[in-house]
Amino acid sequence: MKMNKKIMAAFVILMFALSVAGFVYAHWSDYVQIEGTVHMGDLIVGIRDIKLIEDSDDLTKDPCDTTVTLADPEDSVHHVPPQTVYHTMYVTVNNGYPQYWVRIEFDLKNAGTIPAHIIKVTIEDIPGDETLVWVEALPQVWEGRDPITGDPIINLEFRPPLVCTQLDPCTDVPCSLWFEIKQPALECHTYDFKIYIEAIQWNKA
Amino acid sequence: MQNKKIAAIALMIAITLSIFGLVYAHWSDYVQIEGTVDMGSLTLVFDPAEFLDYIDIEEITGDKDVGSAKIYYDLTSYVEDPHTGKYGYDVLVFEIYNAYPQYEVHFTTVTLHNIGTIPIHIIGIDIWDPTGVLNWEWEVPPPASPCYGFFWKDFDGDGVYDPGEEIMNVLIKNFVCVQLEPCESIKGEVDIDFKQPAEECHTYYFKIEIEGIQWNKYP
Numbered sequence: 276m277k278m279n280k281k282i283m284a285a286f287v288i289l290m291f292a293l294s295v296a297g298f299v300y301a302h303w304s305d306y307v308q309i310e311g312t313v314h315m316g317d318l319i320v321g322i323r324d325i326k327l328i329e330d331s332d333d334l335t336k337d338p339c340d341t342t343v344t345l346a347d348p349e350d351s352v353h354h355v356p357p358q359t360v361y362h363t364m365y366v367t368v369n370n371g372y373p374q375y376w377v378r379i380e381f382d383l384k385n386a387g388t389i390p391a392h393i394i395k396v397t398i399e400d401i402p403g404d405e406t407l408v409w410v411e412a413l414p415q416v417w418e419g420r421d422p423i424t425g426d427p428i429i430n431l432e433f434r435p436p437l438v439c440t441q442l443d444p445c446t447d448v449p450c451s452l453w454f455e456i457k458q459p460a461l462e463c464h465t466y467d468f469k470i471y472i473e474a475i476q477w478n479k480a
Numbered sequence: 481m482q483n484k485k486i487a488a489i490a491l492m493i494a495i496t497l498s499i500f501g502l503v504y505a506h507w508s509d510y511v512q513i514e515g516t517v518d519m520g521s522l523t524l525v526f527d528p529a530e531f532l533d534y535i536d537i538e539e540i541t542g543d544k545d546v547g548s549a550k551i552y553y554d555l556t557s558y559v560e561d562p563h564t565g566k567y568g569y570d571v572l573v574f575e576i577y578n579a580y581p582q583y584e585v586h587f588t589t590v591t592l593h594n595i596g597t598i599p600i601h602i603i604g605i606d607i608w609d610p611t612g613v614l615n616w617e618w619e620v621p622p623p624a625s626p627c628y629g630f631f632w633k634d635f636d637g638d639g640v641y642d643p644g645e646e647i648m649n650v651l652i653k654n655f656v657c658v659q660l661e662p663c664e665s666i667k668g669e670v671d672i673d674f675k676q677p678a679e680e681c682h683t684y685y686f687k688i689e690i691e692g693i694q695w696n697k698y699p
Contacts, residue, residue, distance in 0.1 A: 456517060
């Protein structure tokens with residue numbers, strides 16, 4: 276009997292303790308939550324279009340012709356309507372001769388959504404035909420030289436200079452590629468070269 | 481203990497690489513331009529399609545037929561343009577036989593042909609004696625056309641021309657300051673007449689070089 280009372284007392288104390296604790300911790304509650312969604316932008320730099328091809332003999336005799344074509348297109352996904360830019364421009368000079376020059380005006384476009392910063396222009400020879408060694412003779416002015424004699428064969432520059440140009444999204448930057456064939460260029464030869472224009476996200480420049 | 485060291489080194493490398501990745505990784509894009517320049521050709525030749533002929537003073541006057549001449553291409557100077565496939569000769573040879581003072585020969589079918597792909601501007605004519613026996617003196621030099629002058633021989637050895645030392649006159653019509661488009665040709669004439677001081681039984685040599693340059697280098 277005495278034992279039962281003790282058990283009952285212990286149970287009552289326990290219940291009482293639990294009710295006190297419930298009083299302390301029980302309360303109305305509500306919550307707030309944050310759902311994060313990150314839509315990443317894109318970085319697309321390319322040539323939008325060719326605006327002008329002008330050469331030294333257009334207004335006189337016209338023995339030499341330059342053709343320019345665009346290839347390797349990419350559409351931006353963020354723009355409505357989509358913007359198309361081209362990653363490769365092919366320039367072909369047919370029947371070149373010394374002192375012939377050509378100027379190609381084109382729009383360089385940032386078709387993405389992230390500002391781009393042009394960090395580097397690299398010119399290199401394409402193996403196969405005559406070899407040229409490309410040297411940056413002056414800041415952002417290149418000379419393609421004969422690898423043996425060192426004579427200049429082609430002078431080339433971008434106007435305005437491209438390196439350190441920042442392209443904002445949806446912005447076209449007009450620029451022109453100008454090059455001239457120099458006197459030591461050889462008859463009936465073919466000279467090939469490739470120019471890389473590299474752009475990175477603006478905040479990493 | 482050894483295993484813990486290796487694990488620590490691997491961990492350090494991983495951390496280092498991740499740091500570098502954090503520093504150098506960035507979005508990038510590129511544009512490339514491929515340029516190809518096919519050079520043309522500048523090739524000036526004597527036109528082999530032209531029938532070579534001459535007329536001398538004896539034919540003109542209908543008199544005796546004493547002197548004579550030959551005109552032909554030097555076959556060793558054959559040139560073929562790789563772009564156009566056209567051909568011609570760099571050297572045209574004149575030979576005059578049994579000449580005498582006042583004998584005149586007119587080579588009337590000297591024809592230049594631009595068989596290249598670039599226009600040519602003819603800028604000048606050089607005349608000289610490859611043996612050094614005769615000296616050349618222009619009277620009306622290029623760019624006048626016709627241009628003419630004479631060869632003289634330094635008989636008295638004083639190093640300068642003196643009247644009475646003329647051997648032959650040479651006159652050239654039509655070539656200087658002419659611009660020849662690709663595939664275009666022009667016919668000219670070279671006239672030679674012998675002067676009284678020309679010596680008997682001698683053989684005289686001369687060369688005429690017609691120089692053309694790319695059209696856009698002519699001022």
